[in-house]
Amino acid sequence: MKKISLIGAGNIGTILAYSISRKNLGDIVLIDKVDGLAAGKCLDLSQSLAVDGIDLSIKGTDDISYIKNSDVIIITAGIPRKPGMSRDDLIETNFKVMQSIGEAIKKYSPKSFVICVTNPLDAMVWSLKKISGIKKNMILGMAGILDSARFKFFLSELLKISVSNIDTMVLGGHGDTMVPLLDYTTISGIPLNKYVELNKIDKKIIEKIVDRTRNGGGEIVSLMKNSSAFFSPAVSAIEMLESYLKNQKKILPCSVYLDGEYGISGLCVGVPVSIGANGIEKIIELNLTNTQQSQFKQSVMAVDELIKKCKKLLV
Numbered sequence: 001m002k003k004i005s006l007i008g009a010g011n012i013g014t015i016l017a018y019s020i021s022r023k024n025l026g027d028i029v030l031i032d033k034v035d036g037l038a039a040g041k042c043l044d045l046s047q048s049l050a051v052d053g054i055d056l057s058i059k060g061t062d063d064i065s066y067i068k069n070s071d072v073i074i075i076t077a078g079i080p081r082k083p084g085m086s087r088d089d090l091i092e093t094n095f096k097v098m099q100s101i102g103e104a105i106k107k108y109s110p111k112s113f114v115i116c117v118t119n120p121l122d123a124m125v126w127s128l129k130k131i132s133g134i135k136k137n138m139i140l141g142m143a144g145i146l147d148s149a150r151f152k153f154f155l156s157e158l159l160k161i162s163v164s165n166i167d168t169m170v171l172g173g174h175g176d177t178m179v180p181l182l183d184y185t186t187i188s189g190i191p192l193n194k195y196v197e198l199n200k201i202d203k204k205i206i207e208k209i210v211d212r213t214r215n216g217g218g219e220i221v222s223l224m225k226n227s228s229a230f231f232s233p234a235v236s237a238i239e240m241l242e243s244y245l246k247n248q249k250k251i252l253p254c255s256v257y258l259d260g261e262y263g264i265s266g267l268c269v270g271v272p273v274s275i276g277a278n279g280i281e282k283i284i285e286l287n288l289t290n291t292q293q294s295q296f297k298q299s300v301m302a303v304d305e306l307i308k309k310c311k312k313l314l315v
């Protein structure tokens, strides 16, 4: 069995542990700094597996050294935002969390495939990579799958079409500047723009959906008040995990360290990548229109500002 360590046993970490156990993807170590939280949840989860007759090793602890020699580590530790906060407001608190986790990964499990979910996402992936020393093909952040899923859901509601017929791609940082790519969006193979023309759907309505997608996380926070989204972030991270474990080579939008691709070096930002047994196996460079290029540039600049803050916190 593969060893999958989940750091953070809050809302997202709990759904991750539940889904990984039900899909039988590997043995689980769940870690949280709160004494007894992960241990209690794991005991409960193990007992639930007894109902379904699934044998799996599940360990809950507050001792991070248990990540030793993990195949995969998924990080959701940190604080989520509250109503009125942007993801960027979390930076100082969550940077410190990444610092301690990054050092632990370097010490106990430097060869793992690392998926980060903690926000502000792109800056946290950059910080973790820098502190842990993990190779650039083995560390990435979950955002684009979630943003694309939100866009798909809103489109499916508007067009009254199954979400399974919709394919889309979102680029850029995981924030208000993300770039949903309308001309890489298809409805059962039909380009969205064509579909809109044929069905006489006002383009302004599509623009509203783009805006709603950009604020999709905030909409949920303002409803729930004391937590941010957790089902969809967890399921999105599982898609990345499965593509790695099963060598599926799925093309998924993820936040990765760019080394010249898209003309960017030294930043982590959301782009389409192929994930297989060797981690990030390919970074796919799309041809962007002038408008998309300038939106992407703006998004990259917003990420750059946050990474600069992390660089200051590093010293």
Ligand code: APR
Binding pocket: 007, 008, 009, 010, 011, 012, 013, 031, 032, 033, 034, 076, 077, 078, 079, 080, 081, 090, 094, 097, 100, 101, 117, 118, 119, 120, 227, 228, 229, 230, 233
């Ligand atoms: N080590 C281990 N666990 C930690 C640490 C740490 N250094 N710091 C915080 N935690 C734990 C908290 O005790 C808490 O149980 O991380 C957990 C976070 O859980 P929630 O508060 O429920 O947050 P969640 O909704 O899971 O979101 C986690 O993912 O999507 C992002 O914006 C979101 O940054 C947030 C993160």
